[in-house]
Amino acid sequence: DTEVTQTPKHLVMGMTNKKSLKCEQHMGHRAMYWYKQKAKKPPELMFVYSYEKLSINESVPSRFSPECPNSSLLNLHLHALQPEDSALYLCASSQDRTNYGYTFGSGTRLTVV
Amino acid sequence: QKEVEQNSGPLSVPEGAIASLNCTYSDRGSQSFFWYRQYSGKSPELIMFIYSNGDKEDGRFTAQLNKASQYVSLLIRDSQPSDSATYLCAVNMGGAQKLVFGQGTRLTINP
Numbered sequence: 001d002t003e004v005t006q007t008p009k010h011l012v013m014g015m016t017n018k019k020s021l022k023c024e025q026h027m028g029h030r031a032m033y034w035y036k037q038k039a040k041k042p043p044e045l046m047f048v049y050s051y052e053k054l055s056i057n058e059s060v061p062s063r064f065s066p067e068c069p070n071s072s073l074l075n076l077h078l079h080a081l082q083p084e085d086s087a088l089y090l091c092a093s094s095q096d097r098t099n100y101g102y103t104f105g106s107g108t109r110l111t112v113v
Numbered sequence: 114q115k116e117v118e119q120n121s122g123p124l125s126v127p128e129g130a131i132a133s134l135n136c137t138y139s140d141r142g143s144q145s146f147f148w149y150r151q152y153s154g155k156s157p158e159l160i161m162f163i164y165s166n167g168d169k170e171d172g173r174f175t176a177q178l179n180k181a182s183q184y185v186s187l188l189i190r191d192s193q194p195s196d197s198a199t200y201l202c203a204v205n206m207g208g209a210q211k212l213v214f215g216q217g218t219r220l221t222i223n224p
Contacts, residue, residue: 031210042201042214043157050210090156099164099205101147102212104156 023091136202
């Protein structure tokens with residue numbers, strides 16, 4: 001299995017809603033990532049988990065809350081988002097170092113209304 | 114100076130020609146370099162990686178690395194309309210556990 005699976009593919013949520021994005025990989029990768037990508041911009045790193053521990057938080061607002069329940073799963077909990085948070089949210093995984101690059105999931109297209 | 118720089122394009126190349134995409138990076142300690150292809154509305158897909166100075170070939174794709182000049186390039190031979198996409202250069206800087214992406218170059222192959 002060489003895939004990173006993200007659910008849902010599309011999500012529309014109100015500014016008072018709470019929702020979660022899910023990501024799963026079964027490649028034995030020990031590092032997992034959340035990226036945010038706005039239109040015509042490169043992916044922007046949000047969080048890095050290494051061996052199930054949060055190792056990098058790129059000063060992301062607290063309305064985004066990551067969780068890594070085990071080495072195969074990564075969640076991103078969303079609460080009180082703003083319309084400007086609408087974007088493509090990408091999950092990726094890699095071996096414990098990034099020497100071989102990331103494998104990206106297909107992303108969740110999030111719209112905040 | 115941005116950490117990873119690419120010409121945003123658009124770059125327009127006739128079908129069958131060679132497309133040349135360029136990327137420069139700021140950190141001399143960078144160790145590994147990647148090219149991702151991203152179709153509109155889709156996620157990035159890794160197409161090449163390179164660690165050592167010189168050329169690395171994979172089918173129609175050739176990655177070139179020059180660490181002294183801090184320069185990475187991607188050549189696409191016999192360009193096809195299906196190669197039309199945004200190409201993202203990514204660099205693993207100084208052993209940090211993250212990739213830094215360039216702005217991406219939008220490539221259009223004209224039939």
